[in-house]
Amino acid sequence: MDNQPLIACHECDLLQHEVPLPQGGVAHCPRCGAELYRSHPDSMERTLALTAGAILLFVIANVFPIIGLKLSGQVIQTTLFHTVQMLYNDGMRSLAALVMLTTMIMPALQLLALIYLVLPLRMGRVPLHFALVFRTMNAAQPWGMVEVLMLGVLVSLVKLANLASVVPGIALWTFGALMMLMAAIAATFDPRALWAKMAAAQ
């Protein structure tokens, strides 16, 4: 890799020189206005901490029930996976797959890939299949929709409140927190820092 400070805008392909940024600065393309890169202070350390937290929350969010219904003294609760199972049992296999992919598999893939890349690099080692895992993470990223699921849960809460009294489950709060952490990861993770670290470790 040569050290030429040239980059091209990923949205309009304008060739330009990279400029050093002040802390917390953002570089935009002068032609189309797309965000080119940001300066993230301690990107690797913060990403690592946030990802570890997010993985923990992800497990809790999937094990515990999201919402429950209280009907004549009985409480019925459902976890996310149970929701997928019910769709599958109703013959809606494509929908079950879609829900499972966007709320469980893709976010899990994204988080695991991220920690797989960042943790060893932090200790000065380059993990196996670095490039492949990086590309997998990028491909999974647009398909993880935890924040949309969160809104869906809230809408369902109001809808169900008309039928019976609703009991918010542990996973509801956990999904809320997970959503915040995923947003924080998106804001702090800097792929440029990752590749720079990777080049230094090799």
Next chain:
Amino acid sequence: MTRASAASLGLLTCHSCGLLSRVAAHGHDLHCPRCDAPLHLRKPNSISRTWALLIAAMICYIPANVLPMMITGSLFGTESDTIMSGVVYFWTSGEWYLALVIFTASILVPMLKMIALTLLLVTTQLRSRWQLEQRARLYRLVEIVGRWSMLDIYVVALMVALVQLKGLATILPGPGAVAFGAVVVLTMFAAMAFDPRLIWDPVEEDAKK
């Protein structure tokens, strides 16, 4: 420095890691030297692939709106809910903010997304120089906003799981939900297939003249 695109100088940007690399010749099967992702000057067959996915989404949009999303069964018979009847239900029962959220996510966003992509495709195919910056901004908006249409799918899934457990009423997912899921996925793929750099390519030609 003159305003030149990387492509005009034989430089390729990697879609995955952003590395700029030089290609010696116009060979096939180029890969990024850093992350090994396939490299293209422009996304291959971007316009026709986007059209194909977009038209498929438009076709699915009809059953998604006409067929029921949810079928509620109780002692008093069965009732089918389409997306719009759900919106109307919330609107009339006083929860207008929910009606607004569902209307925006399930009806407005997919429709505007398809209109926006059509506009982008037509203007790009005509090699139009009209409102370049605004069109670039429109594309960015389409990419960000599209995912929120999944909202109704999650609502249906949760309602089905919770209400089925009880003997009083059953809620089954309707065929409209499958069509709607297809619309969301197809429009997301369409937006990914479109290459926003094609918007700016005609400007390059002007500069050469």
